[in-house]
Amino acid sequence: xxxxxxxxxxxxxxxxxxxxxxCAEMLCRHLSADHSDSVRAARICPTxxxxxxxxxxxxxxxxxxxxxxxxxxxxxxPRYLRRYVGEYDCFHLCDHSYAHLVHELxxxxxxxxxxxxxxxxxxxxxxxxxxxxxxxxxxxxxxxGLQKAALVFYVSVSTRQQIEKYGLVDPSKLVYAPDxxxxxxxxxxVEEESNxxxxxxxxxxxxxxxxxxxxxxxxxxxxxxFARVRAWHPDLMLxxxxxxxxxxxxxxxxxxxxxxxxxQLRGLDRKALAExxxxxxxxxxxxxxxxxxxxxxxxxxxxxxxxxxxxxxxxEVGGEAAVYCPLGDVEAWVHTVCRLIESPAMAPDRSLRLAxxxxxxxxxxxxxxxxxxxxxxxx
Numbered sequence: 001x002x003x004x005x006x007x008x009x010x011x012x013x014x015x016x017x018x019x020x021x022x023c024a025e026m027l028c029r030h031l032s033a034d035h036s037d038s039v040r041a042a043r044i045c046p047t048x049x050x051x052x053x054x055x056x057x058x059x060x061x062x063x064x065x066x067x068x069x070x071x072x073x074x075x076x077x078p079r080y081l082r083r084y085v086g087e088y089d090c091f092h093l094c095d096h097s098y099a100h101l102v103h104e105l106x107x108x109x110x111x112x113x114x115x116x117x118x119x120x121x122x123x124x125x126x127x128x129x130x131x132x133x134x135x136x137x138x139x140x141x142x143x144x145g146l147q148k149a150a151l152v153f154y155v156s157v158s159t160r161q162q163i164e165k166y167g168l169v170d171p172s173k174l175v176y177a178p179d180x181x182x183x184x185x186x187x188x189x190v191e192e193e194s195n196x197x198x199x200x201x202x203x204x205x206x207x208x209x210x211x212x213x214x215x216x217x218x219x220x221x222x223x224x225x226f227a228r229v230r231a232w233h234p235d236l237m238l239x240x241x242x243x244x245x246x247x248x249x250x251x252x253x254x255x256x257x258x259x260x261x262x263x264q265l266r267g268l269d270r271k272a273l274a275e276x277x278x279x280x281x282x283x284x285x286x287x288x289x290x291x292x293x294x295x296x297x298x299x300x301x302x303x304x305x306x307x308x309x310x311x312x313x314x315x316e317v318g319g320e321a322a323v324y325c326p327l328g329d330v331e332a333w334v335h336t337v338c339r340l341i342e343s344p345a346m347a348p349d350r351s352l353r354l355a356x357x358x359x360x361x362x363x364x365x366x367x368x369x370x371x372x373x374x375x376x377x378x379x
Contacts, residue, residue, distance in 0.1 A: 002040075003037075003038065003039055003040045004009070004038075004039050004040070004089040004094060004373065004374070004377055005039075005040045005041075005042070005087065005088040005089045006029070006031070006040065006041045006042070006088065006089065006090045006091075006370075006373060007041075007042055007044045007084060007087075007088040007090070007091045007125070008024060008027060008042065008043050008044060008090065008092050008094065008299050009045070009081075009091060009093045009094065009098065009101060010024040010043055010044065010045040010094055010095075011024065011045070011095050011098065012045065012046075012048045012069075012072055012073075012077075013024045013045075013048070014048040014237050015069065015088070015101060016065065017095070018104070018242065019115075019294055020094060020095045020115075022115065022182065022270075022294075023094050023095070023115075023179065024043070024094040024095075026182060026362035026365070027040065027092075027094065027268065027362070027365065027366055027369065028043050028241055028364070029362070030362055030363050030365075030367075031366055032260075034053070034317065034363060034366060034367070034368065035349070035367070035370050038324050038370060038374070039051070039058065039373070039374075042088070044081075045126050046072075046076055046077055046080035046085065048068075048072055049068070049072060049076055049093050050068055051068055051071060052064035052065075052067040052068050053065050053067075053068050055160060065123040065201075067109065069301035070138075072286075073098065073100070073196070074100065074141075074282070075160060075212050077098070077101060078100075078103070078104045079103060080102045081105065082104060085104070085105060085106065085221065089109060089371045089377060090109045090110070090111070090374065090376065090377065091105045091109065091110040091371065092110075092111050092112075092113075092292050092373070093110070093111070093112045093113065093117070093149075094145060095113065096113060096114040096115060096116075096118045096142075097142060097150075098142075098143045099112050099126050099143070099145035099146040099149065100138075100141045100147065102145035102148050102149050103141070103144070103145050103147070103148070103161070104316075106158055107148045107150060108148055108150050108152055109150060109371065109373075109376060109377070110151075111149055111150060111151030111152065111153060111175075111369070111372065111376075112145070112146050112147065112151070112152050112153070113151045113152075113153045113293075114152050114155070114159060114163065114169075114288070115159070115161050115291040115292060116162075116290070116291025117159070117163070117168075117217075117291075117293075118157060118291075118314040119139060119142055119143075120139055120142075120143050120168070122135060122139055122142065122165075124166050126161075136295050137294045142154050142243045143168070143233055144224060146168070146169065147168065147169055147358070149173070149175055150173065150376055151162065151175055151372055151373075151376060152169050152173050152174050152175070153174075153175045153176075153177040153368070153369060153372070154174055154175070154176060154177070154257055155177065155178050155291055155292040156178060156291060156292050156293075156317065157176070157312075157313075157316055158225055158291075158312045158313035158316055158317055159178055159288075159291050159292070159313070160174055160176070161312075173371050174176050174318065175368065175369075176368070177365045177368045177369060177372075178294050178317075178358060178360055178364075178365065179297075179358060179362070179365065180362030180363070180364065180365055181297055181298060181301045181358075181360055181361065182270050182298075182362070184240060184273075184274045185270065185273075185274050185277065185298045185301040185302050185357075186274065186302065187300060187301070187302060187303040187350075187354055187367075189271075189274070189275070189278075189280070195356050198263055198265075200237070200263055201237055201239075201263070202231070203294065204235050204236070204237050205228060205233070205236055205237070205281040205341070206236065206237040206238060206239045206240050206263075206279075206280060206281060206338070207229075207236065207237070207239070207280065207281060207282050207283075207284055208238075208239050208240075208277065208280035208282070208283045208284070208299075208360070209222055209238070209239070209240045209241070209243075209275055209284050209285070209286075210240075210241045210242055210273065210276075210277075210283070210295040210298070211241075211242050211243060211285075211287075211295055212242060212243045212244075212246060212300075213240070213243035213244055213246055213249060214243075216287055216290075216360065217258035217286070217287050218286040218287045218288050218309070218327075218328065219240075219243070219244070219245075219246075219249050220248075220249070220286055221285075221286040221328055221330060222238075222240075222284060222286050223238075223249065223252050223253060223258065224252075224255060224256070224330045225284070225286070225333040225334055225337060226238045226258060226261075227256040227257075227258050227331055228264070228340055229334055229337050230258065230261060232338055233338075233341060236260050236261070236281070236285050236341070237262070238258070238261060238263070239263045239264075239265065239276060240261075240262065240263070240264045240265070240279070241264075241265045241266070241268055241273060241276060241311065242265075242268075242337060243266070244266070244348045245264065246331075273298075274298075274302055277298060277299045277302035277304045278302045278303060278304065278360045280299075280304055280343065281305075281340075281341055282294075282304070282305050282337060282340055283295065283299040283304045283305065283307070283308070284306075284307050284337070285306065285307070285308040285309065285314060286308075286309050286310055286325075286328075286333065287308075287311070287314070288309065288311065288327055289311070289313075290311070290313045290314060291313070292313065292317060293308070293313055293314045293317045293318070296308055296314060296317050296322060297318075297357050297360050299324065299356075300321050300353045300356055300357040301352070301354065301358070302352055302355035303350055303353060304323040304353070305323070305331070305340055305344060305347040305348075305353075306318060306321070306323065306357050307322070307323045307324070307325060307327065307336055307337060307340065308322050308323070308324055308325075308352075309324070309326075309327045309328075310324035310325060310326055310327060311327055312322070313358060316317055317360070318356075319356050320348060320352065320356070321348050321352050321353045321356035322348070322353075323336060323340065323347060323348070
């Protein structure tokens with residue numbers, strides 16, 4: 001009997017969502033390395049087509065880039081998939097924000113990884129997340145695709161609780177498949193360590209934040225905390241990796257007069273990011289909401305001391321290995337950060353941090369996904 005064929009549908013790399021690209025890469029890697037005797041997996045992703053962003057006078061505007069994203073997601077990708085419908089037994093979408101693709105596939109043999117509910121906030125909490133009508137229509141189509149899928153893989157118990165709170169998906173479809181840690185994130189370098197740390201640091205201690213600068217990341221708290229802590233530790237720097245300051249954040253930086261003590265980096269590979277984790281005095285995660293909180297477990301795997309918001313999902317992934325502060329309580333954050341900078345031994349033991357992180361593996365996630373599709377095909 002031939003092996004079942006599984007198509008892994010990936011995000012366009014041009015969208016620059018490193019966490020989604022990582023999920024797809026790790027899944028494909030472990031399907032090939034660990035499950036080649038039970039499933040034939042193939043990575044699926046069409047070529048990204050630039051249209052509006054190629055127009056000289058228009059291309060640099062965000063509206064042109066967003067138009068290209070919409071056309072690629074809702075026109076090109078669905079048309080591209082139609083040729084593969086009969087070639088695979090099951091289809092796996094790595095990113096729930098691509099769930100509109102389920103409408104082009106045999107839904108009874110399709111699964112979607114759900115990382116959070118951000119895509120649907122304009123529908124679930126319209127007063128808190130007002131969006132134009134066209135955006136709500138897009139979100140409804142994506143949500144309808146998620147609800148249509150036979151399997152929905154959730155990455156944290158908190159994500160499942162949110163799904164159930166809003167009654168989005170039949171609970172019988174839900175499968176727990178937490179994220180993992182890439183091999184580069186380790187307490188010692190996988191390969192010889194290269195000097196990627198900017199010259200501006202010049203051996204100075206720094207706090208590290210990894211992620212985007214969208215509102216739920218609470219960069220406002222991060223900046224306020226850093227400014228207060230820096231008053232006690234003038235040599236301290238703040239390194240932000242992966243985001244881009246918004247206009248309001250830039251104003252806050254100017255108001256706090258901390259611009260010369262900030263470094264923002266994008267496009268780091270995992271080896272370089274791991275080096276930043278290992279060298280950081282502390283890794284801060286002041287988010288008010290997360291789907292999983294991958295930087296927390298990556299940092300712990302590198303032996304870093306992590307201070308995170310005391311919210312259920314970060315408690316879930318950080319366990320006893322991280323330190324927690326009340327959400328948005330700048331005073332408490334300042335006190336905790338200063339205490340740990342001055343007395344790192346007060347943090348959870350390094351051996352506990354490393355051991356806790358090891359329970360999250362991409363290999364385990366891949367096994368869960370394979371087993372779920374095998375059961376689905378037997379029904």
